[in-house]
Amino acid sequence: MSITLTGTIERNHMGAGTWALVTDDGVTYEVHKGAAKDLLKSGQKVKVQGQVREDVMTFAMIGPVLEVKSFEVISSD
Amino acid sequence: MRRLFLLCLFLIGLSFALFNFKGLASKGDFESIVLDFRENVPASQISAQVQAIAQQYNVTPRLNSEFSKSDHVYIVKGDRKTLAALKKSQLAKSTEFIEPNYRYSAFEVPNDPDYSKQWNLRSIKVESAWDETKGSGVTVAVIDTGISIVPDLKDTKFVPGYDFVNDQVAAEDDSGHGTHVAGTIAQSTNNNYGVAGIAYEASLMPLKVLSSFGGGTVADIAEAIKFAADNNADVINLSLGGGGESQLLKEAVDYAYQKGVVVVAAAGNVNQNAASYPARFPHVIGVAALDATGEKAPYSNFGAGVDISAPGGAGRGAGGILQETIQPDTAEPVFVSFQGTSMAAPHVAGVAALVKAAGVEEPDQVLSVLKQSSLVIQDDALNYFGAGQIDAGAAVKLAMHGQISFKDFFRWLRDNGYLNPRFWIDGGAIALLPKMAMVLGSYLLAWVLRVYFPFTWSWSLFNGLVAGSSGLFFLRGFYIFDLPQWPFRVLGSSIPELGNAIAGSHALNPLFASVLIPLGLIALLLGHRSWKWFAIGSCLGVASCLVVSALVSPTVWGLGSGILAQIFLIANALLCYELAALATKGEQTA
Numbered sequence: 115m116s117i118t119l120t121g122t123i124e125r126n127h128m129g130a131g132t133w134a135l136v137t138d139d140g141v142t143y144e145v146h147k148g149a150a151k152d153l154l155k156s157g158q159k160v161k162v163q164g165q166v167r168e169d170v171m172t173f174a175m176i177g178p179v180l181e182v183k184s185f186e187v188i189s190s191d
Numbered sequence: 192m193r194r195l196f197l198l199c200l201f202l203i204g205l206s207f208a209l210f211n212f213k214g215l216a217s218k219g220d221f222e223s224i225v226l227d228f229r230e231n232v233p234a235s236q237i238s239a240q241v242q243a244i245a246q247q248y249n250v251t252p253r254l255n256s257e258f259s260k261s262d263h264v265y266i267v268k269g270d271r272k273t274l275a276a277l278k279k280s281q282l283a284k285s286t287e288f289i290e291p292n293y294r295y296s297a298f299e300v301p302n303d304p305d306y307s308k309q310w311n312l313r314s315i316k317v318e319s320a321w322d323e324t325k326g327s328g329v330t331v332a333v334i335d336t337g338i339s340i341v342p343d344l345k346d347t348k349f350v351p352g353y354d355f356v357n358d359q360v361a362a363e364d365d366s367g368h369g370t371h372v373a374g375t376i377a378q379s380t381n382n383n384y385g386v387a388g389i390a391y392e393a394s395l396m397p398l399k400v401l402s403s404f405g406g407g408t409v410a411d412i413a414e415a416i417k418f419a420a421d422n423n424a425d426v427i428n429l430s431l432g433g434g435g436e437s438q439l440l441k442e443a444v445d446y447a448y449q450k451g452v453v454v455v456a457a458a459g460n461v462n463q464n465a466a467s468y469p470a471r472f473p474h475v476i477g478v479a480a481l482d483a484t485g486e487k488a489p490y491s492n493f494g495a496g497v498d499i500s501a502p503g504g505a506g507r508g509a510g511g512i513l514q515e516t517i518q519p520d521t522a523e524p525v526f527v528s529f530q531g532t533s534m535a536a537p538h539v540a541g542v543a544a545l546v547k548a549a550g551v552e553e554p555d556q557v558l559s560v561l562k563q564s565s566l567v568i569q570d571d572a573l574n575y576f577g578a579g580q581i582d583a584g585a586a587v588k589l590a591m592h593g594q595i596s597f598k599d600f601f602r603w604l605r606d607n608g609y610l611n612p613r614f615w616i617d618g619g620a621i622a623l624l625p626k627m628a629m630v631l632g633s634y635l636l637a638w639v640l641r642v643y644f645p646f647t648w649s650w651s652l653f654n655g656l657v658a659g660s661s662g663l664f665f666l667r668g669f670y671i672f673d674l675p676q677w678p679f680r681v682l683g684s685s686i687p688e689l690g691n692a693i694a695g696s697h698a699l700n701p702l703f704a705s706v707l708i709p710l711g712l713i714a715l716l717l718g719h720r721s722w723k724w725f726a727i728g729s730c731l732g733v734a735s736c737l738v739v740s741a742l743v744s745p746t747v748w749g750l751g752s753g754i755l756a757q758i759f760l761i762a763n764a765l766l767c768y769e770l771a772a773l774a775t776k777g778e779q780t781a
Contacts, residue, residue, distance in 0.1 A: 127530065128531045129368050129430070142461070147404030171408075171435075172432070173335065174533075179433060
């Protein structure tokens with residue numbers, strides 16, 4: 115099931131560290147591996163289209179795991 | 192001829208004992224030397240001599256503390272050479288003694304230089320657990336990003352694992368997370384390098400299910416759990432989680448549980464009410480994280496699924512959990528602090544390994560030991576902490592309780608001198624087997640008593656056990672020219688045998704071989720904190736001696752050596768045991 119979210123990309127320092135998307139309404143998603151380097155910039159505001167991976171677990175455990183299909187940058191920091 | 196032979200044995204035994212004593216003394220650790228000047232030496236002479244030492248050895252003698260002045264106790268820095276030189280110098284004549292200033296430590300403190308930064312290990316009281324076990328013989332599977340053998344894991348034991356991400360045997364870490372988690376469990380410790388781990392004599396099984404990015408599929412995780420269970424892992428650590436309830440994963444956990452594996456998982460880092468999967472499955476110990484002050488870590492999940500809490504740290508500085516791991520981009524080893532319930536779970540897995548090593552096998556029992564021994568945190572309405580903060584020392588003590596461990600027994604034999612060669616040489620001169628039975632019997636009685644009324648072994652108790660059961664019985668074999676033998680017989684007799692020791696008879700005196708003397712000792716000594724234990728020990732020792740006598744040589748004055756004497760001895764033995772039980776029980780309620 116595809117979802118569309120807008121929020122800010124953040125580096126999260128849980129465990130060895132991971133990338134997070136914090137949506138405008140305050141929900142934290144963990145960005146799944148394989149996301150483009152251009153997306154993973156701390157402080158960048160983005161609109162992301164993707165899918166929550168129920169079958170994936172992570173060491174960061176900061177929220178649902180979001181597999182990004184496509185994104186557009188709204189504004190960079 | 193026989194006397195000469197025994198004298199030779201005595202001398203051999205004595206030299207053995209002296210040799211051993213020297214060996215023990217030279218093991219002590221010291222960096223400074225104590226000088227105790229004689230009280231009658233005038234202060235001016237002392238200060239002159241102190242000056243002289245300062246010049247000759249290039250050291251600065253100082254008073255140990257402001258309270259040392261009246262006793263003239265000075266401390267100088269120095270090693271064995273300085274000690275020997277000082278002892279030979281003129282100075283020795285003005286002192287009462289010159290001796291090494293030995294460093295005593297209550298617990299095993301590892302020599303890892305950065306151990307002092309591991310607040311987390313001290314907060315779970317791991318040092319007192321190390322007195323009993325370091326996890327030897329137990330295998331902990333780390334299902335994570337793999338483990339790289341960084342320098343501070345070089346002395347740690349490994350068993351083969353598997354990399355489920357790349358489908359290969361070698362399960363190297365490419366993230367830094369798994370190596371860090373493994374370090375908390377079993378970082379090489381006492382190796383003069385880096386930091387310490389909890390169960391550092393346990394073996395690690397590296398199982399890689401998470402990619403360098405830190406994620407992995409439930410299919411791989413489930414397979415890894417089954418792999419661990421099939422390859423004799425005792426504990427599984429899962430510093431990972433997610434929101435999906437997977438039937439496959441649940442079945443894998445149940446499979447491991449059926450095989451007696453303790454499964455530990457992190458509660459998750461969303462600060463939400465309810466642990467994530469797999470921590471919230473039944474048969475998984477869900478672990479919440481604490482910060483350095485013992486409060487809930489800000490990120491830690493809480494509520495349903497949290498069974499216990501452990502240090503997870505907060506922030507990546509001094510408040511985090513420090514271990515050696517790798518830099519993900521260069522694979523270079525690095526000491527770094529991480530935070531998360533990922534860091535809390537391996538504390539519990541490590542302590543679970545210690546509990547297993549202490550002899551508790553079943554997962555439910557391990558959990559119950561961990562919960563019962565944890566430090567309860569009051570006013571925990573939202574279940575931030577589960578049963579409380581994990582306490583390694585208390586957990587291992589609870590696990591050991593009620594089990595005759597070889598270590599316990601060995602320690603007891605050693606403490607009582609039974610491992611001394613002199614014991615074996617001289618013991619041969621008298622009836623050894625019944626004596627050994629009496630001593631072992633008294634130990635067993637003390638152990639039975641400890642199961643019902645936990646107490647701490649003490650010197651007084653040991654001495655009581657020996658006095659009551661056997662005395663220093665090897666002394667009975669001593670015959671020295673021109674000396675009466677009876678003092679040796681008395682020293683070598685147990686309390687019940689005292690009545691016939693002076694006369695040298697074999698028949699027991701019914702006044703001594705009864706509950707009367709233990710009763711008297713209890714009545715006299717019950718009020719004293721440590722002598723009371725001597726009295727309790729002697730009750731148990733006498734009980735054991737009487738039982739063995741009843742079975743081996745039941746000869747009592749006036750009662751013959753038949754059934755009457757046996758009933759008398761057994762009845763008194765029971766009374767002695769009851770007496771000890773009552774006295775110990777008093778200790779519990781007091």
